[in-house]
Amino acid sequence: MKEKYGSYYRMIGVLADLVLLNLSGYLAHILIFWPRLNYTSGIGVLQILLINFIWFNVSQITGLYRDVFAKDAIPTIHQSLSCLLLFAMLLSLLGFFVPDFYVSRKLIFFMVICFSPLLLIGKICFLLMRRAHRYRLMDFTRVVIVGAGPVGMELNNIIQGHRSMGYKVEGFFDDQSALRKNGITILGNINDCMAYVKRYHIKEIFCALPDRAIDTINELMREADKEMIRFKLVPDVKDYFRKDVNVRMLGHFPVISARVEPLENVNNKFFKRIFDVLFSLSVILFLLSWTLPFIALIIKFESRGPVFFKQLRSGKNNKPFYCLKFRSMQLNADSDQKQASRNDQRMTRFGAFIRKTSIDELPQFFNVLLGEMSVVGPRPHMLQHTEQYSAIIDQFMVRHFLLPGITGWAQVNGHRGETNEEGTMEERIKADIWYMENWSVFLDLKIVFLTVWHVIGGNENAY
Secondary structure, three states, X not given: OEEOOHHHHHHHHHHHHHHHHHHHHHHHHHHHHOOOOOOOOOOOHHHHHHHHHHHHHHHHHHOOOOOOOOOOHHHHHHHHHHHHHHHHHHHHHHHHHOOOOOOOHHHHHHHHHHHHHHHHHHXXXXXXXXXXXXXXXXXXXXXXXXXXXXXXXXXHHHHHHOHHHOEEEEEEEOOOHHHHHHOOOEEEOHHHHHHHHHHOOOOEEEEOOOHHHHXXXXXXXXXXXXXXXXXXXXXXXXXXXXXXXXXXEEOOEEEEEOOOOHHHOHHHHHHHHHHHHHHHHHHHHHHHHHHHHHHHHHXXXXXXXXXXXXXXXXXXXXXXXXXXXXXXEOOOOOOOOOOOOOOOOOEOHHHHHHHHOOHHHOOHXXXXXXXXXXXXXXXXXXXXXXXXXXXXXXXXXXXXXXXXXXXXXXXXXXXXXXXXXXXHHHHHHHHHHHHHHOOOHHHHHHHHHHHHHHHHHOOOOOO
């Protein structure tokens, strides 16, 4: 797919955002130094160039200016927010680790605060202007489909329903001419395909023939190569996978994975780890550093036993680790077998409070720093429950491809607490796998926000 004038609009987008970035820096400078403006203080030319260089590279990493007409509104806003977050994180890290790049943290803060709404407003204005002319600015690739069976028809429906892909289906080639009676545009038999695409300058062929027609497929592929026509084979895997899959080549073999896992990407792993470290350090330094002594005194005063409760739980790749919590129960022999329940007699009064408010989970930020957990991910289960549920629930072990989290997509959607009711654990597993397949920095931020919201508003399953 090509975009008419796409390179021009990308260039305009890059320049416009750089103008907004520098305007934001100027506004930040005015806000800080007003009314005594001093243009020789606060930031130098090399620092300004470096800030612009960082933004440009961050936008390239996230693909902000890629496919500006084909990309839908939600991914555009999503990428803009990811850019802003990564940009702010890199500027903060540079201030800590590169002494020569010293810029007032106040100036950086105000610049990001000014730049964020300007960038988002700019993107929204572009999306609104694009709406009326979007498909006229796209250069659609005319294609034909060989094979009007179930695979070919489903492929046609997908292309017709997603015009942003940039394809326009001219029709089908199939030896079953009777299909015309069903309203299907049959352009001819399979043998007529090459003559048609040469005559009408069709540049791509999608072949949706079954495996048994391998000789016909090979012949079409050879003829397409001779005529410099792109030939794309659509394998029939719909009975195995009914969602997006990941395809990679091992030698000359295409290998199809059952799911897309964004966190298998090294860059995504790095960004998630940076987020985990920065967030957990903030919680430990600004919250736990002064609340921990008070919580420890109350726990020790109310009942005998340690302040922290350690329990072996299933971690990434099902490797056990000791999950930390503030102790909320009397010492008992059932802690490693029996889940906490509503009105649990083992609970102390203060323990009930810290469980209700999720304060008991705060020590797990130490697990995050050690790399045993993440801020966001599937909640870790007791070893006994992992063994129990893995035997009766399909895909239960899939959630262990990820680091377990302090909070997760399942928890903010109400799937927390006891799992005794039928279907409760299945719903939790579906949510965990959905998170694994749809991870993004923005999604992690959303889950953290919803977690805080639920803690403030209360959750009936928290006990």
